[in-house]
Amino acid sequence: xxxxxxxxxxxxxxxxxxxxxxxxxxxxxxxxxxxxxxxxxxxxxxxxxxxxxxxxxxxxxxxxxxxxxxxxxxxxxxxxxxxxxxxxxxxxxxxxxxxxxxxxxxxxxxxxxxxxxxxxxxxxxxxxxxxxxxxxxxxxxxxxxxxxxxxxxxxxxxxxxxxxxxxxxxxxxxxxxxxxxxxxxxxxxxxxxxxxxxxxxxxxxxxxxxxxxxxxxxxxxxxxxxxxxxxxxxxxxxxxxxx
Amino acid sequence: xxxxxxxxxxxxxxxxxxxxxxxxxxxxxxxxxxxxxxxxxxxxxxxxxxxxxxxxxxxxxxxxxxxxxxxxxxxxxxxxxxxxxxxxxxxxxxxxxxxxxxxxxxxxxxxxxxxxxxxxxxxxxxxxxxxxxxxxxxxxxxxxxxxxxxxxxxxxxxxxxxxxxxxxxxxxxxxxxxxxxxxxxxxxxxxxxxxxxxxxxxxxxxxxxxxxxxxxxxxxxxxxxxxxxxxxxxxxxxxxxxxxxxxxxxxxxxxxxxxxxxxxxxxxxxxxxxxxxxxxxxxxxxxxxxxxxxxxxxxxxxxxxxxxxxxxxxxxxxxxxxxxxxxxxxxxxxxxxxxxxxxxxxxxxxxxxxxxxxxxxxxxxxxxxxxxxxxxxxxxxxxxxxxxxxxxxxxxxxxxxxx
Numbered sequence: 001x002x003x004x005x006x007x008x009x010x011x012x013x014x015x016x017x018x019x020x021x022x023x024x025x026x027x028x029x030x031x032x033x034x035x036x037x038x039x040x041x042x043x044x045x046x047x048x049x050x051x052x053x054x055x056x057x058x059x060x061x062x063x064x065x066x067x068x069x070x071x072x073x074x075x076x077x078x079x080x081x082x083x084x085x086x087x088x089x090x091x092x093x094x095x096x097x098x099x100x101x102x103x104x105x106x107x108x109x110x111x112x113x114x115x116x117x118x119x120x121x122x123x124x125x126x127x128x129x130x131x132x133x134x135x136x137x138x139x140x141x142x143x144x145x146x147x148x149x150x151x152x153x154x155x156x157x158x159x160x161x162x163x164x165x166x167x168x169x170x171x172x173x174x175x176x177x178x179x180x181x182x183x184x185x186x187x188x189x190x191x192x193x194x195x196x197x198x199x200x201x202x203x204x205x206x207x208x209x210x211x212x213x214x215x216x217x218x219x220x221x222x223x224x225x226x227x228x229x230x231x232x233x234x235x236x237x238x239x240x241x242x243x
Numbered sequence: 244x245x246x247x248x249x250x251x252x253x254x255x256x257x258x259x260x261x262x263x264x265x266x267x268x269x270x271x272x273x274x275x276x277x278x279x280x281x282x283x284x285x286x287x288x289x290x291x292x293x294x295x296x297x298x299x300x301x302x303x304x305x306x307x308x309x310x311x312x313x314x315x316x317x318x319x320x321x322x323x324x325x326x327x328x329x330x331x332x333x334x335x336x337x338x339x340x341x342x343x344x345x346x347x348x349x350x351x352x353x354x355x356x357x358x359x360x361x362x363x364x365x366x367x368x369x370x371x372x373x374x375x376x377x378x379x380x381x382x383x384x385x386x387x388x389x390x391x392x393x394x395x396x397x398x399x400x401x402x403x404x405x406x407x408x409x410x411x412x413x414x415x416x417x418x419x420x421x422x423x424x425x426x427x428x429x430x431x432x433x434x435x436x437x438x439x440x441x442x443x444x445x446x447x448x449x450x451x452x453x454x455x456x457x458x459x460x461x462x463x464x465x466x467x468x469x470x471x472x473x474x475x476x477x478x479x480x481x482x483x484x485x486x487x488x489x490x491x492x493x494x495x496x497x498x499x500x501x502x503x504x505x506x507x508x509x510x511x512x513x514x515x516x517x518x519x520x521x522x523x524x525x526x527x528x529x530x531x532x533x534x535x536x537x538x539x540x541x542x543x544x545x546x547x548x549x550x551x552x553x554x555x556x557x558x559x560x561x562x563x564x565x566x567x568x569x570x571x572x573x574x575x576x577x578x579x580x581x582x583x584x585x586x587x588x589x590x591x592x593x594x595x596x597x598x599x600x601x602x603x604x605x606x607x608x609x610x611x612x613x614x615x616x617x618x619x620x621x622x623x624x625x626x627x628x629x630x631x632x633x634x635x636x637x638x639x640x641x642x643x644x645x646x
Binding site: 061064066067086087090091093094095099101105106107109110118119122123166170 | 547550556558560643
């Protein structure tokens, strides 16, 4: 069902070396990240946990190429991205990363189908192909009958499924999910996590940020961030065989 | 995409456009009004006779004591004939004399200007006879007591009757009415051009006024380009005929209407520019309206911008999106403005206004349409750049966090 174009030989898709993020506060400097080393392999399903203020969000932003580290090296699919310009980061996000947010972040003025197709607009894909590919991924999350619906006509679970379709539509290396179940009821949470698990089985690399332990346990690897460092790392390198 | 965003806020987009609509419409209508005024005045002047030169006697000068303008009596009918025979590029030469007389028909009477003219005068002044005929060469040669009445005089003396064939008395001598002229209306100077009686020049000189000179010679030049040349040739010819020595003052003056035309051109151009620039201010105000609404729109859509950036929109992509929106507002507004201007001009024209006797029409020209339309697109771009830059420079993390 899901095409996985990337190799699944277990190579490192993310390599962080000595990543620091330092913010000036008054005349002092505060390190949100204090030197993180992290490798994530192709096909891993990693959960990122940590209390608020731990540096979890900062790490998430850097991993998602929304922000740059102050110091350190970040190799994404073997390419150094730590010092890219804003526009180069935008292109990298478009090509390598699919985002799923806690509050869905769909555009309310356009249909589900157009929302799913949005990353393809910035990838320069033709209108016809955009519609075809967006429809394919909407079908995959079981919402092809809601293609013409506006986001505010959908339930929370449905919105998040549209968002997942949008994250997958440009076939990215990594899915970054920031508290994807934070605004959902138990039933929808289960549905969404099933989809993630399914994607994992298909060989997708997924990074899931959450503060709920039972959600984190659905992932194959659990990372705990505290005071700007990774203090616990369990289940490293678990890559499921591609079905 | 831009259209979708604008349609999502129909009322707001419409109000924003209104600034541009009024601006573009006002510029075009104002310039059309100015051009209309100019054409109307130009037509009035042209009705005096186009390409016209007027030779008139200068003041007398007896050993330094100067008389009134026109008091000189050296300008003769023969001078007019000489001008016609010797100088090229001339269509008509018409000498004339004029004086005011009480004109009587039975029990009605009317004071009017009696002008002694030659048959050519009719062509020079573009006069038309509505009934009867005009003064002929035969009338000139025989010094016939015949008269052609202007429309006002005919009405005052004869009411609705046809005066042709009747006799009137000028200075107690009988004259037969041989024709009546069509209405010419007021001149640009506010004179009633129909309050006049024409009689043959020779009759006026010898039988009515008892003089041998003429008071003016009207000359119609064949093309406007030859005006200056003909003017200097006439000056030279008359100086030699009047035996004026080198360095001596002319005993005549040659005037033309082009200087009057130029004055009118200058003044109406100034009025048009003034009206146009006042209207242009409203166009700029409209542009500021666009900027204002785009700023609001950027703030309102911060989150949308954050989402688009997270999904891979570059600086250029966001910039383009917002610029297109403001340009679409100004282009659509400009287009509606042009249509509105046509509508308003059509209404003004159909009101049938009159200005100094001739019908007044607004005159829409291509230039203000093109200029104000391009200007409005430029305004959309110019005032759209700042908000669009603001949107494009937003930090995606901040923008995504915006509530």
